[in-house]
Amino acid sequence: AAARGRLARLTTPPAGARGGGRWRSPACVMDASHTPWTNTVTFNAVLRRWPVLPSAAAAAAAPAPAALAYGGAAFVGGLEFGHAFDPVGLGYDAAGVAVPGGSLSPAARAAFTNRTACVTALYDTFTVEQLSVPGAPPVTVNGAAVLREALADAFGVAAAADAFAAALGPGGRVAAAGGSVGGTNPALAAVLTDAQLFWVATAQFWGVKWSAAGLTRYLVADAHAPGEFRVRGALSQTPAFAAAFGCPVGSTYRPAEPCIVYEGGGRGGGGGAAPPPRTGPEGGAGVAPCPA
Numbered sequence: 001a002a003a004r005g006r007l008a009r010l011t012t013p014p015a016g017a018r019g020g021g022r023w024r025s026p027a028c029v030m031d032a033s034h035t036p037w038t039n040t041v042t043f044n045a046v047l048r049r050w051p052v053l054p055s056a057a058a059a060a061a062a063p064a065p066a067a068l069a070y071g072g073a074a075f076v077g078g079l080e081f082g083h084a085f086d087p088v089g090l091g092y093d094a095a096g097v098a099v100p101g102g103s104l105s106p107a108a109r110a111a112f113t114n115r116t117a118c119v120t121a122l123y124d125t126f127t128v129e130q131l132s133v134p135g136a137p138p139v140t141v142n143g144a145a146v147l148r149e150a151l152a153d154a155f156g157v158a159a160a161a162d163a164f165a166a167a168l169g170p171g172g173r174v175a176a177a178g179g180s181v182g183g184t185n186p187a188l189a190a191v192l193t194d195a196q197l198f199w200v201a202t203a204q205f206w207g208v209k210w211s212a213a214g215l216t217r218y219l220v221a222d223a224h225a226p227g228e229f230r231v232r233g234a235l236s237q238t239p240a241f242a243a244a245f246g247c248p249v250g251s252t253y254r255p256a257e258p259c260i261v262y263e264g265g266g267r268g269g270g271g272g273a274a275p276p277p278r279t280g281p282e283g284g285a286g287v288a289p290c291p292a
Helices: 002-011 056-061 066-085 106-124 147-168 173-177 194-205 212-221 227-236 239-245
Strands: 032-035 040-043
Touching: 032 066, 040 066, 066 147, 066 194, 106 147, 106 227, 147 173, 147 194, 147 227, 147 239, 194 227, 194 239
Parallel strands: none
Antiparallel strands: 032 040
């Protein structure tokens, strides 16, 4: 009976909102969440398994490039912390107490609103080709409806990219553990640098195949953009992605004026300057081109 009780706590979602149960969703569901009124981030147990993180046994038997874990697990972790700085999270203080008018000054709030308007407009331009019919108005993502999640994605991918760049550096975790792509998979290193593999892992994490009916329901009911547009929206506005693949200024993935809401993250070699040579710590140059 005790074992059944413990299993029920892991596999049964909570009965009520705002702390009505222990967990927001079952541990076996691929999910993580940020709760502003308790200022907590929860990661479901399944996130400790591949493809998010390799098991200890798998890592010991066949070490995988660290870029895979940083592109998946670090991104998910970063985006949940990013919710503390989205339009809802900014309405609470560090103790989880709602702050009338929010935690930003009026000037900062105006600047934040102006920057997020750019993100909303960007997502409004994303056409869902699978649902669009020739001769009819295109089906597009609702930028206002997905704004909070789009901001969290941008925050999370920038934080993960910065963490991975630090880990690749001298004395970093990747360098110390030999977890570079060249050290773990030389054949893959001939195609992708560590930085490029990080971005590929980030993009593949959101790969989903939809039925037309399922995608239609998702667009109406979910606060997230479909995975394709989560990838395009976040990566196209992150200078470090453009630098890793050598994207030219003015291309889809290196706009001349990217929508950057949170300064200081994921800028590695970005901006309007020419991207640095695409070389990894093992000295090999990736040949993967900039996406169209």
